[in-house]
Amino acid sequence: xxxxxxxxxxxxxxxxxxxxxxxxxxxxxxxxxxxxxxxxxxxxxxxxxxxxxxxxxxxxxxxxxxxxxxxxxxxxxxxxxxxxxxxxxxxxxxxxxxxxxxxxxxxxxxxxxxxxxxxxxxxxxxxxxxxxxxxxxxxxxxxxxxxxxxxxxxxxxxxxxxxxxxxxxxxxxxxxxxxxxxxxxxxx
Numbered sequence: 001x002x003x004x005x006x007x008x009x010x011x012x013x014x015x016x017x018x019x020x021x022x023x024x025x026x027x028x029x030x031x032x033x034x035x036x037x038x039x040x041x042x043x044x045x046x047x048x049x050x051x052x053x054x055x056x057x058x059x060x061x062x063x064x065x066x067x068x069x070x071x072x073x074x075x076x077x078x079x080x081x082x083x084x085x086x087x088x089x090x091x092x093x094x095x096x097x098x099x100x101x102x103x104x105x106x107x108x109x110x111x112x113x114x115x116x117x118x119x120x121x122x123x124x125x126x127x128x129x130x131x132x133x134x135x136x137x138x139x140x141x142x143x144x145x146x147x148x149x150x151x152x153x154x155x156x157x158x159x160x161x162x163x164x165x166x167x168x169x170x171x172x173x174x175x176x177x178x179x180x181x182x183x184x185x186x187x188x
Contacts, residue, residue, distance in 0.1 A: 018064040024057060024074065031071070032078055038139040039082035040128060042089050053081045072154050083132070122180065129176045134169035137162050 019027075029050070036049045056077050064073050127135050140151045148166065152159040 018061060019067045019070060021054075021058050021061055024061075024064075024070060025054060028071065028074055029054075032074065034144075035075065035078045035139070036082050036085070037124075038127070038143055039079065039086075039136065040089075040124075040132075041082050041085045045085055045089070049081050049085045052084075053078050056081065072156075075154055079136070086132075126173055126176045126180065130169055130172055134165055134172060137165045138169035138173060141166055 032050050032053050033046060036046050036053070037043060041049045053074075057074065060077075064070060127139065130138065136155075137148075137151060140146045140154070141148060146154070148159050148162050151157075152162050155162070
């Protein structure tokens, strides 16, 4: 898990100057990739979305005011890119089971690979049933393992609002999972 604090590996000059593009890319590429996927970008589009996000980073690097805010600044870019990609996906009706080979750890055998693929597909489907705001907070807290205060700082929102949103997201997710399990029992 990446820390919200400034990373000492980021190249900076005096007074918390903005890190170089290369330093941001090296430090945050995996974070950007995961967040795009978890924010609903189709797996076959994640690479393109990541490239688009880093094009924006390169173009707007002068807007970054210090390494200590790099993750929050980058996250804002990722959220907007993910939103744009989801909107295009919805227009094209690309809501089918994703292939997640690039997004998961390799499994030692075929059965485990199949189970992981099915679990990732189910997770993506269930997260897709949540509103963007609820999905975002659930992904950051449950999958990225950030605390609500960290998410509040990252998103610039009131922690109490996020606690409420997280409770609702968990409830919505549980209901969606319950519906999925009930459907599996009816149609094994």
